[in-house]
Amino acid sequence: MRTIKGPAIFLAQFIGESAPFNSLEGLAEWAAKQGYKGIQIPTNTPSIFDLQAAADSDEYCNQVRGVLDAVGVEITELSTHIQGQLLAVHPAYDELFAPFAPEAVRGDRIATQQWAAGQLKLAAQASRRLGLTAHATFSGALAWPYLYPWPQRPVGLIETAFSELGKRWRPVLDQFDEAGVDLCFELHPGEDLHDGASFERFLKEVNGHRRCNILFDPSHFVLQQLDYLAFIDKWRDRIKMFHVKDAEFRPTADQGVYGGYEGWVNRAGRFRSIGDGQVDFKAIFSKLTQYGFDGWAVLEWECCIKSPEAGAREGAGLIAGHIIDATQKSFDDFAGVQLSTQDAARILGVG
Template sequence: MPATMKGPAIFLAQFAGDSAPFNSWASITAWAAGLGYRGVQLPSWDARFIDLARAAESQAYCDQIAGIAAENGVAITELSTHLQGQLVAVNPAYDAAFDAFAPAALYGRPVERQAWAVEQLKLAAKASRRLGLAGSVSFTGALAWPFVYPWPQRPAGLVQESFGELAKRWRPILDVYEENGVDVGFEIHPGEDVFDGATFELFLERLDGHPRCRINYDPSHFLLQQLDYLAFIDIYHERISAFHVKDAEFRPNGRQGVYSGFAHWVERAGRFRSLGDGQVDFRAIFSKLAQYGFAGWPVLEWECALKHPEDGAREGAPFIAEHIIRVTEKPFDDFAGSGDARLGRRMLGLDP
């Protein structure tokens, strides 16, 4: 049957704060609905919105969370575990930087921090099931990222070792998601070991094609790498389970290219932009996803070096709604139908 996307939806992580309406589940879902969103992607680490451990154990609590959202006119699209997923695998070079993703009691304790993250992810699998969700979104984490550029020469087997270890850490987590009937859509993202199609294949191969290892498709990261984000859909559409609608632009010059010279976001040759302000061809993307029957949620992830977040959120809902394709239920040329299928054999001279 033809499939039409849901939506529009919005990822709440970039909007959460200590001031109303961004400081409670009831007020932020009402805010999102008021802008025209029909779904919200919930950051599972934000205690202002959800108690993840309680959600994993209590159906009544999950019903309450979903009920508040529904009363305000939105549905939960997915739980995000980006921060916890990042901590599944952290190269020692990034230990201090990523401590902030965990409770303060775990700072400087990478082994305990990783164990906490793994447990959080398992809780999110159970909470997702109780919330009636088919998927979640996350990061893979990274062991090999500091060695992404092949200079100095990498020791033999470094890449194979790192992806083997990454899969070893994720397999038991993904098995819990399998038990709960929930996908993990990994955001393919620089800073993660899985940052393009080739690295996703390395990861998936070492997971023996685990059915819950999926993709959270975000074209902005591909544009900044100069990867063909439309061909990516052709290749990997069967694994795409979630969709972040985020814009970006890449304007190289005589001083900067893809690596952008350690510049801050405003001065980078490649930078994220609010929807419609960048170079991503969303009409082609929505067409490709419709072609392959993607029926999930297009979720605004607002990240922009220039525009105010509330303006980006306000503009995002109508932008996404305009791009959602209501998939047709019949061929456009049905009016010119040629009748009985047996006519084909006659036209080929196979029947008298």
């Protein structure tokens, strides 16, 4: 068994216009003061992290490492959640997702898709230069508007959507394979890959590609009412990243999983700061340790009640408290005896 690394924190929700949240150096120093050993970096904010420079330049990567080394943190992974989303957008969402893309490609579906594919290629190259082994992203969605089968879905609609999704992602997966980096899809509502069944369907489309892996975030399983512990048992070999995010699901007489179009505070299912929701992190850390997961435990803050500063401050200690120092020996080794094949046969009466 191996010991999970951490605590670490995903920076996406903390980037802002004021210091210390407006520079990588400031964010890293702030994270270190909260007790974090690693930071997961989004790649859609060039003022924080220049993806193009990281893909092209060892000098830039060394500069980034130097900034982080100075405050005692390291990069856990890079993230292309936004760019991955834009690789596959259903026309119903074109206008809503348009602000995620550069102005030069907005309104042009093909150009946006090509830009996103280029960004993902850069992310593979940057991850390799930085010596990272895993990368976080979203799958995008072509079939999501048809999640509920009413009106009845035409035969072949979902199959066509996943076939196209596979075509778009296969070359990206190959690029990450060349870089020696696992591409980890965060299974997330709004994405075509949002649960085990949809991930399995996609995995078949990419011929079981060895770089097609999972970012495990139990909060999304709570909101979908899935068994996140059984999910670890089934998909442990594909889980290469871990977001530590809490959630709660409290159905009422008026709403359940779908939420009745309510805002986050008033939904039956809502994200919470770690320790304030229903996720059994003790069991999760135990299972991941049992199965040899040695990646990072990365806090993602998305609470609709508690402030981000409080969530981050409390989260470091809570994650550290859940990390299990994995044993390298069996508790009953002291009573062990050596037995020859002949002795075993004799004891069993089969010799």
